[in-house]
Amino acid sequence: MAFELSPEIEVDRDDEGRVLLLRHPRSPYTPQRASLTEPSVTELADSYVAEVAPLYGLRIEGLDGDELGLHRETEKSVLDSTVVTYQQTLQGLPIWQAALEVRLAGEPPRVLSSSSTLHLGVELDAPARQDGPAFAVDDATAVASVLGIDPAADPEFRVNSTRRLVYQYDPALRFDPAATVSAGGEQFDHGPPVLPLAPIPRDIIPGQHYIVQEILFDHSAPRWGLVHWRVFVEPLRQAVLYLRAFVATQHACVFLSDPVSLSGKLLDGGTPAGELDPLRARVPLLGLDPPVAGTQALRGEFIALADTDAPTVAAPTTTTPFDFCYSAVTDDFSAACAYHNYDRLYRLVQGMGFTIAQYFDGTTFPVPTDHQGFGNQVNAAAHGNAAGNGMGRYRNGLARSGFPVGIADDWRVVLHEFGHALLWDHVNSPNFGFCHSAGDTLAVILNDPDSLAPDRYVTFPFTPISRRHDREVTDGWAWGGIRHDTQYGSEQILSTLLFRVYRVTGGDDADISVRRFAGRYLAYLIVRAIGTLTVTSTNPALLASAMMDADEATLDFEGQAGGAWHKVIRWSFEQQGLYQPPGAPVPVQQPGAPPAVDVYIDDGRGGGYFPYLPDFAASPDVWNRWAADGGTEHQQPIPGQTNYLYARVGNRGTQQATGVRVRIYQGDPQGGLVWPAGWQPAAAEQNAGPIPPNGRTVAGPFAWNPSEKPGEAVLASVSAAGDVSNAETVNGPIAHWRLVPFDNNLAQRTMTCPPTAAVSLLTDDSEPPDQPWRGLFL
Numbered sequence: 080m081a082f083e084l085s086p087e088i089e090v091d092r093d094d095e096g097r098v099l100l101l102r103h104p105r106s107p108y109t110p111q112r113a114s115l116t117e118p119s120v121t122e123l124a125d126s127y128v129a130e131v132a133p134l135y136g137l138r139i140e141g142l143d144g145d146e147l148g149l150h151r152e153t154e155k156s157v158l159d160s161t162v163v164t165y166q167q168t169l170q171g172l173p174i175w176q177a178a179l180e181v182r183l184a185g186e187p188p189r190v191l192s193s194s195s196t197l198h199l200g201v202e203l204d205a206p207a208r209q210d211g212p213a214f215a216v217d218d219a220t221a222v223a224s225v226l227g228i229d230p231a232a233d234p235e236f237r238v239n240s241t242r243r244l245v246y247q248y249d250p251a252l253r254f255d256p257a258a259t260v261s262a263g264g265e266q267f268d269h270g271p272p273v274l275p276l277a278p279i280p281r282d283i284i285p286g287q288h289y290i291v292q293e294i295l296f297d298h299s300a301p302r303w304g305l306v307h308w309r310v311f312v313e314p315l316r317q318a319v320l321y322l323r324a325f326v327a328t329q330h331a332c333v334f335l336s337d338p339v340s341l342s343g344k345l346l347d348g349g350t351p352a353g354e355l356d357p358l359r360a361r362v363p364l365l366g367l368d369p370p371v372a373g374t375q376a377l378r379g380e381f382i383a384l385a386d387t388d389a390p391t392v393a394a395p396t397t398t399t400p401f402d403f404c405y406s407a408v409t410d411d412f413s414a415a416c417a418y419h420n421y422d423r424l425y426r427l428v429q430g431m432g433f434t435i436a437q438y439f440d441g442t443t444f445p446v447p448t449d450h451q452g453f454g455n456q457v458n459a460a461a462h463g464n465a466a467g468n469g470m471g472r473y474r475n476g477l478a479r480s481g482f483p484v485g486i487a488d489d490w491r492v493v494l495h496e497f498g499h500a501l502l503w504d505h506v507n508s509p510n511f512g513f514c515h516s517a518g519d520t521l522a523v524i525l526n527d528p529d530s531l532a533p534d535r536y537v538t539f540p541f542t543p544i545s546r547r548h549d550r551e552v553t554d555g556w557a558w559g560g561i562r563h564d565t566q567y568g569s570e571q572i573l574s575t576l577l578f579r580v581y582r583v584t585g586g587d588d589a590d591i592s593v594r595r596f597a598g599r600y601l602a603y604l605i606v607r608a609i610g611t612l613t614v615t616s617t618n619p620a621l622l623a624s625a626m627m628d629a630d631e632a633t634l635d636f637e638g639q640a641g642g643a644w645h646k647v648i649r650w651s652f653e654q655q656g657l658y659q660p661p662g663a664p665v666p667v668q669q670p671g672a673p674p675a676v677d678v679y680i681d682d683g684r685g686g687g688y689f690p691y692l693p694d695f696a697a698s699p700d701v702w703n704r705w706a707a708d709g710g711t712e713h714q715q716p717i718p719g720q721t722n723y724l725y726a727r728v729g730n731r732g733t734q735q736a737t738g739v740r741v742r743i744y745q746g747d748p749q750g751g752l753v754w755p756a757g758w759q760p761a762a763a764e765q766n767a768g769p770i771p772p773n774g775r776t777v778a779g780p781f782a783w784n785p786s787e788k789p790g791e792a793v794l795a796s797v798s799a800a801g802d803v804s805n806a807e808t809v810n811g812p813i814a815h816w817r818l819v820p821f822d823n824n825l826a827q828r829t830m831t832c833p834p835t836a837a838v839s840l841l842t843d844d845s846e847p848p849d850q851p852w853r854g855l856f857l
Contacts, residue, residue: 082108082130086676086737086801091620091658098134100194102624104631105803108190120188121154124163124181127190135179135195147201149179157610158432160184160632164613167197172290174198174245175311176512178615182625184632191628196615198247204289222294225317226310227275235305239295239465246291246311248283248320255323257515257566271326272300276319283320289313291320295467300324304388304452307465325463325471326509335360335416336490336526339540343531347541348457348479348486355407355484364403364419365426375401377418381425381435383445384414387472388452410451413475413485417450420493421473424500431603431636438610441469441504448473450487457542459486461499461509468507470500478541491522491539501609512617513558514569517605520577523548524601527578527586528594538574548574552670557656558619559667573619576655577601579689580647584821587691600636604629604644623652633810640811643821647688649674654689660733676801677732678739678770679823686731686823695819698826700727701795707780716785718832724762725779726795726826730770738800739768741778745785746792748829752815754806758794768799785832792829794819 084090087106091099110118113126128149137149150173152166160182167177177198183190219238223230230236255271283289291311300306303326311321338346341358366380376396377384384394395411397403405412429435435444441464453459453476464471473496475487486492498518499509510516519538532540536549550556550571562568578586585597608625616622626648633641650673652658658671679686681700702713707723716722724743730736745761746752762781770776778797785791794815796804804824819825 082127082134084134086734086799088801089674091624092661094661096661097136097199098195099618100192100620100624101131101134102192102627104191104628105801105808110187110189117187120161120183121151121163123188123190124183125151127181127193128165128179131193132179135193135197136199137179137197152178153613155611157438157607158632159186159634160607160611160628161188162611162613164615169201169203169245169288170290172243172245174201174288175247176615176617178613180613180615182611182628184628191631192624194615194618194621194624196617198288201245201288203245204284204287222296222312225312225319226296226298227277228298233299235297235299237297239297239307241292241294243290244293244311245288246320247288248285250279250285253279253319253321256564257510272303272306272324274298274322276322279320280316280318283313283316283318289320295465297465303460307463307467307471309467323508325465325467325503326460335420335488336529337532337539337541340491340526340530340532343533345533345540347543348477348484349482350484352406352408359404359407359412361404362419364415364422366422370398370401373398377403377414379418379422379445381444381446382418382422382448382473384418385447385449385472386452387447387449388474390451390454392451394450407488408483410483410485413483413487414450416485417448417473417475417487417493420487420490421446421448421497423490424493424497427602428606431599431606433606433610438606439469439500439504441466441507442500443469446470446473446500448475448487450475450485452476455480457486459492459496461496461503463503463509467503469504489539489541491526491541494522494525495519495539497521501606505609505612506616507614510565511619511622512615513563513565513619513622514573515566516570517573517577517609517622519546519548519570519574520605521602523574523578524581524586524598527581528591528598536578538571546571546574548578550575552654552656553668555666555668557667557669558652558671559656559659559665561666563667569619572655573622576651577605579654580644580651583651583688583691584644584647585691588693596637596639600639600644603636604633604648607633619652619657623649623657631808631810635811639817640809640813642808642810643805643813643818646805646823647821650688654687672733673731674802675732675734676730676736676799677823678728678730678736678797678799678802680726680728680795680797680826682820682823682826684823686729688821688823692820695816696792696827696829698795698828701725701793701826701828703793703830704780707782709777709780713828713830715831716791718785718787720784721782722785723780724783724793724795725777725781726797727775727777728767728770728797729775730768730772730799731823732802733772735772736768736770736799736802738798739766739770739776740798741765741767741781742796742798742804742806743781743783744794744796745783746794746815747786747788748790748792749788752792754809754813754815754818756812757815761793767797770799785830787832789832790829791832792827795826795828797824 089102108127149165153164163181165179167174181193307325394414403415452474456476458476460474462471478484478486495518498516538546555561585593607629627645630645653671656667660672682698703716704723743761744758746758761783767778796806798804805822
């Protein structure tokens with residue numbers, strides 16, 4: 080049975096029209112659709128793959144006696160979401176970062192989306208299929224020779240593991256892109272280490288597939304100490320096609336939540352103790368191991384302070400009363416901050432409902448953490464483990480060169496490094512394939528709610544890093560723009576668009592509790608989404624889809640229902656240049672295209688979600704009339720008799736909206752307006768449309784009867800094929816202010832109903848006279 084596309088299915092394609100992603104939470108692939116009775120997750124995923132394979136261009140065909148295929152490789156779960164990965168193979172060998180992934184949720188399971196990084200039309204390098212000179216991959220001396228390493232000069236050099244795979248050579252990715260950024264650019268002082276490799280032979284062709292030997296090895300690098308590495312060697316030519324050190328770095332300088340955010344003053348790492356010490360907060364150090372022989376060390380459940388890298392700066396220990404309290408301008412203070420801040424990260428994730436051992440299944444705890452491991456450098460790093468599938472160690476330097484304030488003092492910098500820790504366990508790299516990490520975003524959204532910083536758009540206000548999260552798409556800060564560099568430029572693209580999500584979902588509210596929830600829920604969605612990604616995360620659309628899936632799969636987060644944010648997430652990625660239409664100019668300098676169908680009722684934002692609307696209950700496109708006369712001016716409803724509501728519906732999508740239906744509800748503002756219990760149908764559902772792209776139509780009249788209460792809230796909800804209102808899909812009871820402004824399918828208007836004594840003054844064809852009661856209720 081073929082999987083057929085419909086308006087309910089969101090399709091993302093590359094520039095050549097090949098399908099990259101199918102997202103269909105409104106039309107899930109269920110056991111009933113697959114004709115399976117109580118299938119396992121993998122059985123349902125297998126059935127789904129068999130149906131969608133043609134859409135992804137998948138063909139099992141011969142290549143001169145070789146065969147392309149799919150092999151179900153992994154299944155991993157995060158909360159109630161599961162990802163099943165089908166590795167693409169050639170001659171039985173895995174093709175690097177080529178896979179079909181299926182995302183499921185719920186019980187019984189249902190498929191919500193899938194994505195492809197499959198390589199189509201693979202042409203294998205002909206000499207690779209012939210017998211050639213043997214390359215002794217298990218011979219450390221032979222490996223060292225290919226890498227240009229003198230084993231005698233590095234007694235720690237060691238080959239950890241090897242395997243054969245197929246790799247499509249890309250000269251731009253031979254070295255870590257971050258290693259090519261100049262010291263004057265937005266990079267750490269030294270960047271990730273590289274090796275002085277021999278040039279690529281001329282007969283190695285970019286874009287060609289080669290059978291290579293993957294080698295994981297240990298080697299000490301200047302200024303870095305012992306580092307774990309991955310290399311791909313084409314064995315016939317003994318050419319190194321790909322090299323990565325398992326490290327990630329971040330240039331920063333700051334404090335517990337960074338002194339600028341705490342004080343509102345422009346402080347830095349050279350600020351004296353007299354100004355920094357008053358900003359310290361006394362907090363408990365959680366999870367510490369018990370004292371040994373009366374001595375307490377900074378070692379615990381998740382983090383262990385260790386002197387892993389030069390210079391030798393021992394972490395402090397203490398005896399009863401076990402108080403690690405020091406001046407802010409000391410190494411000991413940095414050690415206490417390093418333990419608390421890195422430990423705090425894992426407890427943050429744990430507090431969101433994730434099981435640490437399951438989520439970080441490649442990491443061995445406690446993670447070694449060096450609070451002063453960069454000498455006089457302003458630097459921080461998140462080193463991977465030897466297998467490249469989890470955290471190996473955290474390493475921290477100074478907040479300002481020549482001054483004793485440590486960089487681990489700054490919660491923002493530590494959050495950035497944690498962005499790499501999330502990726503190591505799931506993407507097996509410190510970076511996304513399209514962006515450095517989501518660490519900057521975490522630093523921003525979890526600090527902004529309480530920040531006093533003069534400029535809220537400076538990502539690291541305590542450091543000289545020129546990173547911001549208010550970058551304009553017209554200046555090239557777009558997916559596909561001139562700033563899309565897979566490293567720090569793209570990290571600012573991501574932090575800009577996700578900070579926008581945070582702002583319009585509560586980050587711009589005057590209530591600090593609303594701001595805090597907005598930041599925390601968005602951080603949860605990031606963590607949950609990354610937990611469903613794999614090594615194939617080379618496209619920002621995959622992260623966008625994973626975050627939308629995470630929202631829609633969340634039943635409850637801290638007492639709030641999930642499923643209300645996914646449209647804002649999609650819109651914000653669109654605003655930053657994703658989802659460009661075919662033939663759009665490149666490099667990108669404009670927002671992307673809206674979904675195929677995107678019906679809306681204007682709340683004053685033209686179908687978008689910016690700016691944040693603290694008062695959203697005054698939609699101009701929902702209005703009342705005393706008669707079914709088609710009039711467009713709002714008349715305050717008259718209680719005790721039939722009134723008539725109208726709603727103007729638009730379509731900002733790229734295709735005609737069909738199956739458009741509008742529902743009207745009424746509720747008492749004094750009752751809280753929690754959806755759905757606080758609302759009752761006010762009139763029968765009506766069909767509207769079809770509506771062409773950028774078209775608008777008026778639905779109504781809806782005959783309804785206002786109550787005798789002085790205030791009446793009216794909620795209009797529109798759905799269409801391919802764009803269903805969140806009111807029909809949200810995962811549980813939810814306050815109207817957490818539902819309505821985050822879905823352009825919904826619009827609310829709270830109306831004033833005159834008291835009964837004034838009703839006799841009104842006629843069917845007149846406006847209410849100017850009476851004193853009007854001023855009391857308008």
